[in-house]
Amino acid sequence: QAGLTQPPSVSKGLRQTATLTCTGNSNNVGDQGAAWLQQHQDHPPKLLSYRNNNRPSGISERFSASRSRNTASLTITGLQPEDEADYYCSAWDSSLSAWVFGGGTKLTVL
Amino acid sequence: QVQLVESGGGVVQPGRSLRLSCAASGFTFSAYHLHWVRQAPGKGLEWVASTSYDGSDEFYADSVKGRFTISRDNSKNTLYLQMNSLRIEDTAVYSCAREGDDAAGANAFDSWGQGTLVTVSS
Numbered sequence: 001q002a003g004l005t006q007p008p009s010v011s012k013g014l015r016q017t018a019t020l021t022c023t024g025n026s027n028n029v030g031d032q033g034a035a036w037l038q039q040h041q042d043h044p045p046k047l048l049s050y051r052n053n054n055r056p057s058g059i060s061e062r063f064s065a066s067r068s069r070n071t072a073s074l075t076i077t078g079l080q081p082e083d084e085a086d087y088y089c090s091a092w093d094s095s096l097s098a099w100v101f102g103g104g105t106k107l108t109v110l
Numbered sequence: 111q112v113q114l115v116e117s118g119g120g121v122v123q124p125g126r127s128l129r130l131s132c133a134a135s136g137f138t139f140s141a142y143h144l145h146w147v148r149q150a151p152g153k154g155l156e157w158v159a160s161t162s163y164d165g166s167d168e169f170y171a172d173s174v175k176g177r178f179t180i181s182r183d184n185s186k187n188t189l190y191l192q193m194n195s196l197r198i199e200d201t202a203v204y205s206c207a208r209e210g211d212d213a214a215g216a217n218a219f220d221s222w223g224q225g226t227l228v229t230v231s232s
Contacts (some may be wrong), residue, residue, distance in 0.1 A: 039155075047215060050220070056210075057214065090157075098157065099160065101156065104154040
């Protein structure tokens with residue numbers, strides 16, 4: 001099953017803004033939108049946003065998501081050392097009847 | 111709070127079987143769709159299988175279709191994954207995940223367990 005496309009790595013400086021992208025198609029990201037997950041080393045993933053730009057309770061406003069057609073984006077403002085992690089997007093693919101993930105983006109905060 | 115605790119992982123030879131369990135607490139188990147997601151060492155997340163809130167619908171990744179079976183016991187608040195004909199490439203940490211509802215986390219995996227490691231090796 002084809003997955004979503006994410007850049008393997010992004011590096012930004014402390015207090016800067018990082019924008020991560022996730023590209024799918026009209027059957028997944030372009031249909032019901034994408035969710036974003038953050039994963040620190042040796043920890044389970046944590047949901048950051050769902051249905052394109054809804055934040056679960058307790059998630060910082062520094063994390064915001066959006067979607068333009070078949071591409072979802074996660075913007076992290078005021079980068080902090082603890083933001084250094086792997087970020088994954090996910091979506092339900094209505095054509096495949098399967099969940100798909102992006103390959104993940106490793107965010108480095110310099 | 112929501113808790114998902116996996117068990118049943120271990121080392122198994124290729125071609126053998128293993129059954130994973132995920133014990134849930136802190137929410138109304140029977141109201142939520144549940145999933146198994148795996149992560150091979152040093153790799154990304156891969157969806158494995160899903161079951162609807164009442165077990166009436168199941169979905170599988172092509173890589174495990176015909177070999178793995180997801181099930182649930184709503185009376186025991188437990189999710190299962192029966193894995194048969196295991197292959198070396200099935201080696202991964204297997205985690206159960208809850209799918210959120212319209213109130214929060216819709217169309218997303220909003221809670222995760224810590225995972226259990228399955229190693230397929232001869």
